Amino acid sequence: MSNVILKVENISKQYRLGLVGTGTLSHDLKRWFYKIRGKEDPFLKIGDTNDRSKEAESDYFWAIKDINFEVEQGEVLGIIGKNGAGKSTLLKILSRVTSPTTGEIKTKGRIASLLEVGTGFHPELTGKENIYLNGAILGMTKAEIKAKEQEIIEFSGCERYIDTPVKRYSSGMRVRLAFAVAAFLEPDILVVDEVLAVGDAEFQKKAIGKMQDISKGDGRTVLFVSHDMNAISILTNRVILLKNGNIAFEGDTDEAIKEYLKGDSNQLYYQYSGELNKPKILNARIETSLPNNVHEFGKPIKFKFTIHLPYNIENLALSFQIIDEYNIPITHSWIFDDDNDKKRQKGQYTFIAEYSEPKIYFGNYSLMVHFSNSKTKEKFDFLDSVCHFKVEMMKTTRSQYKWQKNACKYIEDVKWEVFNN
Known part of the structure; x- marks a missing residue:
């Protein structure tokens, strides 16, 4: 029986530079007209690649293009690449924050995401109230959240401020609490973006240890995005390297890191x-x-x-x-x-x-x-x-x-x- 818990097939995401949607009434009407006639969206056929170092020649660009991979249960998959390579876009699609332009995602179980500082937190609610809010968003019952409440608070290190509104938390405190909620409410797939870099060294060490426990001890899956190659090398055994919205390399962690550190080229001039x-x-x-x-x-x-x-x-x-x-x-x-x-x-x-x-x-x-x-x-x-x-x-x-x-x-x-x- 297959242990694949996440399968990504031909995922692409297209954006229009500077504006939401197509950005013009004529383009919106054209897209609608093609749709009712049962034809392919005409704007899927155009667009620049996602290269932030080059000037755009089109109003449209592909943030990610034709992404395919599988993740097995209990695996920790690293996703690396330069700023603007498409990492966060991919994670937002996997987390259902946004939908892909083309392609399909197949998952088994519940996904918990930590994409930005304080994701899903209400600033006027206390830390404790936000634990229950986030748990409810993840589909947990009140009883399930209650059983994990004390562990979450202790791991976050925010005991003193747990009854204080989150709007008064520092960015590091919000990350601590958000990670603790996402990790201890036992998702089948935990998605973690670069936000751990906001935390201090002690918390980063705890977070990496917890992710190792989640994958090895509990048999759960982790998708980990980071620019910290040391954390990537410790935590993962397989890595996807993104470049300009495409998969440039997929395989062994050490080899992926070498490819990443080589940069775009080794040109001397x-x-x-x-x-x-x-x-x-x-x-x-x-x-x-x-x-x-x-x-x-x-x-x-x-x-x-x-x-x-x-x-x-x-x-x-x-x-x-x-x-x-x-x-x-x-x-x-x-x-x-x-x-x-x-x-x-x-x-x-x-x-x-x-x-x-x-x-x-x-x-x-x-x-x-x-x-x-x-x-x-x-x-x-x-x-x-x-x-x-x-x-x-x-x-x-x-x-x-x-x-x-x-x-x-x-x-x-x-x-x-x-x-x-």
């Missing part, structure tokens, strides 16, 4: 080759101290960016972040023309940011680059996970190593230069 009718970043590169984008710890390092302006621009802003292999920003540097009362004429410019003594700890890094108008907030261009480089330590003594380790993840003394090409 970024070069734009499209049309130049809009302000664009033409290229981005790094001048490291060693070949193959390897940089020796503590040596000067330069970052170069060439931009194209098809027309005159005031208040130009260029900034970049150095991102570590866990997708965590290490530093943020920027240059604003309005700080220097500059007005750029159309043409090409090269911006150089040099760090004389960069104290970046050993590891793998990449760049995230933003090009915009600092006054109007118009976003011209955005690069994600480009110019990968590695910081290594060549020769050192024990005392030097201690100084370097304490200096990790810190950069100072950035110097900007700009050249008109």
Whole structure:
């Protein structure tokens, strides 16, 4: 007999950018006309892929597209991917918060979801009253909730405030109580989004332990979304990696994490080759101290960016972040023309940011680059996970190593230069 408790078949979700529904009366009428004639929705045939780093060419986009997978009873499935990859959309569909545009979901048993801080809580009700409210939403009887009430309160650590309205809780307290309710009311499938990151280290440890107990001890199923690769590696043995709304990888946790940490590419140099009718970043590169984008710890390092302006621009802003292999920003540097009362004429410019003594700890890094108008907030261009480089330590003594380790993840003394090409 099959132990599959959740089966997802060809799930897709389409949205219209900026508006609800199709957004126009003509499109709504067209959709209705096709429906009464028994024909396929015409707007299912169009739409961009879900790539947040690229400018949309259509009013429609697929948040997720053709998702298929199965989950067995007692399994803990990890779902990972960059921001905007479609993780939360998928979980909302699985939790019945929203319906899919196409596809079908088959489940056995009750699903409990923890998707956002304080999901399902009424701010005017006390913590205890919200326990009963959430339990009722999950289909529990009052007697069943009563039997678990004390365990929920003790696990949440909110005993002192349990008779206080939830609107006076901190975000961490709301997450504690919401997770305790979802976990102790014994759902067949527990869906947990990134909200655990709001809690402190002690609570995260308790939550991971509870999820392990739910899956291994009680034989219940957990779907766990997180950017914390350590938690993913501890808790799961199978992972789905989402990219631009599609499944990019499905399989062993370690292999999935490696794919995730590789980023979109390992390119050492970024070069734009499209049309130049809009302000664009033409290229981005790094001048490291060693070949193959390897940089020796503590040596000067330069970052170069060439931009194209098809027309005159005031208040130009260029900034970049150095991102570590866990997708965590290490530093943020920027240059604003309005700080220097500059007005750029159309043409090409090269911006150089040099760090004389960069104290970046050993590891793998990449760049995230933003090009915009600092006054109007118009976003011209955005690069994600480009110019990968590695910081290594060549020769050192024990005392030097201690100084370097304490200096990790810190950069100072950035110097900007700009050249008109």
